[in-house]
Amino acid sequence: MSLLDRRTVLKAGGAAAAVTLTGCNAAPDETGAGTTSPPRLTNSMTSSSGNSVSTVTSASESAPTLTAAPNWNSFARSLKGRVYLPASSGYAAAHQLFNPRWDSVHPAAVVKAADVADVQKAINFARANKLVLVPKSGGHSYVGASTIANGMQVDVGALRGLSYSNGILTVGAGARLYDVHAFLDRYGRSLPTGTCPTVGVAGLTLGGGMGIHTRTFGLTCDRVVSMGVFTADGRSHNVSATSDPELFWALRGGGGGNLGVVTSFRFATIPATKLGFFRLTWPEAQAAAVVRGWQKFAQAAPTTAWGNLHIDAKSNGTLSVHVLGVSTTGNASAAAAQLESFVGAKASARSITVKSHLEAVKYLGGGTTSPRTGFLAGSDVLKGPMDAATITALLGAVKAAARAKTPASAILDPLGGQAAKQPAGGSSWPWRGALGVVQWYSSAQGTAGQTFIANGHRAVRAASAGAYVNYLEAGRAVASYYGASAAKLAATKKKYDPANFFHTPYTIR
Ligand SMILES: Cc1cc2nc3c(=O)[nH]c(=O)nc-3n(C[C@H](O)[C@H](O)[C@H](O)COP(=O)(O)OP(=O)(O)OC[C@H]3O[C@@H](n4cnc5c(N)ncnc54)[C@H](O)[C@@H]3O)c2cc1C
Known part of the structure; x- marks a missing residue:
């Protein structure tokens, strides 16, 4: 979902929903990562070995000795990064993720890799010292899976080089989505991705990657041609449909942090075309009809049409209902008219616009960057259209949040079209036959937000096939993200990570 739309959600909700986003109120162990006490290092030292100096950055540099293993100083000297x-000094900023909720989780060390060799050294060092290692790219994990208490966070953010040739984008795993779009725009090319400008290309792609182009061109992971990966044994792989095909299959939808650290991607790009946008709003009384109409749209609209249905709790206890839609042919009027005919009622407010590729990227992302934001969210994958009782229950869950003045949204993304087809080389993304994904989103991070998400899950249980791995949730069974791919993913994990080096509460087992 775009930040723009998340902000719109908050505004639509009025006073209660527009409440200032707050930091983490939750107990640190909600990460499942244990307690947050720092390692028992009495000190650290700055090394100086020439220009490519590898530094243990420390606020306290008076005593140049380290009294506890692992030997961070010698490890740091071996790196180009930090x-x-x-x-x-700098640790507080270095270990942060997008959601301030996870600021209380303290890794034993944050390794900012400067090149791929640093990534390999970090894996080998962590393995030798029995440290849990988690990769970090854009840091947008919903559950803080890219940080780890007392473990090693390896930040690949500096690996963000981009090049383009003959339709293929080569990109470092640290690039953010806006970087990718701004770069490709120069060549008249684009990539199907999500919309938040600061989401990392790595996390998004490894878990699937849904957005406005999903129905026309498939998921982000479907466009991957090859990847550079280090596995748990520190070995380098260039995976593709013909090289390590099982790993290639697993990395296209199996979720980040499971099977290795990806350092680069090669993507088959798509044309950067003008896009038609529509935004249709209906009164609350039409909410059930809009959900039914959106379901028909997801099933029967051309694959060039996409529509994101928002049902938002307003602080006065009512619902706001709108669809933000896109036509990749540029003809948004036809797509909007088709949706209205499926709903069986004209929208009470509408806007239609056409935007260039980069204008659309900025519009959807709310700009070129996004501020850190606290939130709680979860998802359900809809295996098919919801029946009348399920639609009533879904609307009831949002309505209950509205009455409780809990900022809350149910956001429905359609699948179908190209997303229903397996890409060449196959993928582990399991929801090819699904109708769409409901995201339960709240900026209330305590019990109120959790209650809304639990109510949402309960409401659509009859229609749910599982959940989307890019919207991870605490306490959910890992297999529920993988559907029919779960067993093969577990076997691939055993083959490439037999000692379960990459392990958190969210990893494949
Ligand atoms: C504001 C916002 C908007 C979003 N919008 C969309 C959207 O429109 N569409 C959509 O599909 N999703 C969307 N998402 C979800 C997003 O795709 C996931 O949260 C994704 O995992 C984030 O990737 P990241 O690299 O930013 O996060 P990170 O937290 O860095 O990583 C996420 C996971 O991947 C692992 N990982 C990171 N880098 C690597 C690597 N190099 N190799 C192996 N594993 C790695 C991490 O360990 C972690 O488990 C959104 C999330 C947010 C917060």
Whole structure:
């Protein structure tokens, strides 16, 4: 979902929904990552070995000795990048994710890799020292899976080089979505991705990647031609449909942090065309009809049409209902008219616009960057159209949040079209036959937000096939993200990571 739309959601909700987004109120162990006490390092030192100096950055540099294993100093000297320990100046910023909720989780060390060799060294060092390692790209994990208490966070953010040739984009795993679109725009090319400008290309792609082009061109992971990956044994792989095909299959939809650290992607790009946008709003009384109409749209609209249905809780206890739609042919009027005919009622407010590729990217992303934001969210994958009782229950869940003045949204993304087809080389993304994905989103991060999400899950249980791995949730069975791919993913995990080196509560088992 775009930030623009998340902001719109908050505004639509009036006073209660527009409440200032707050930091993390939850217990640190909601990450499942244990407690947050820093490692027992009494000190750290700055090394100086020439220009490509590898530094243990520390606020306390008076005693140049390290009294506890692992030997961070010698490890840091071996790198081009930097190691931040909890006492280091810069650690506080270095370990942060997008959601301030996870600021209380303290890795033993943050490794900012400067090149792929650093990534390999970090894996080998973590393995030798029995540290849990988690990769971080854009840092947007819903559950803070790219940080780990007392483990090693390896930030690949500096690996963000981009090049383009003959329709193929080569991109470092640290690039953010806006970087990718701004770069490709120069060549008249684009990529189907999500819409938040600061989401990392790595996390998004490894878990699937849904957005406005999903129905026309498939998921982000469907466009991957090959990837550079280091596995748990520190070996380098260039995976593709013909090289390590099982790993290639698993990495296209199996979710980040499971099977290795990806350092680069090669993507088959798509044309950067003008896009038609429509935004249709209906009164609350039409809400059930709009959900029914959206379901028909997801099933029967041309694959060039896409529509994101928002049902938002308003602080006065009512619902706001709108669809933000896109036509990749540029003809948004026809797509909007088709949706209205499926709903059986004209929208009470409408806007139709046409935007260039980069205008559309900025519009959907709310700009070129996005501020850190606190939220709670979860999802259900709809295996098919919801029946009348399920639609009533879904609307009831949002309505209950509205009455409780909990900022809350049910956001429905359609699948179908190209997303229903397996890409060449196959993929582990399991929801090819599904109708769409409902995201339950709240900026209330305590019990109120959790209650809304639990109510949402309960409401659509009869229609749910599982959940989307890019919208991870605490406490959910890992297999529920993988449907029919779960067993093969577990076998691939055993083959490439037999000692379960990459393990958190969210990894494949
Ligand atoms: C504001 C916002 C908007 C979003 N919009 C969309 C959207 O429109 N469409 C959509 O499909 N999803 C969307 N998402 C979900 C997003 O795709 C996932 O949260 C994704 O995992 C984020 O990737 P990241 O690299 O930013 O996060 P990170 O937190 O860095 O990583 C996520 C996971 O991948 C692992 N990982 C990171 N880098 C690597 C690597 N190099 N190799 C292997 N594993 C790695 C991490 O360990 C972690 O488990 C959105 C999320 C947010 C917060």
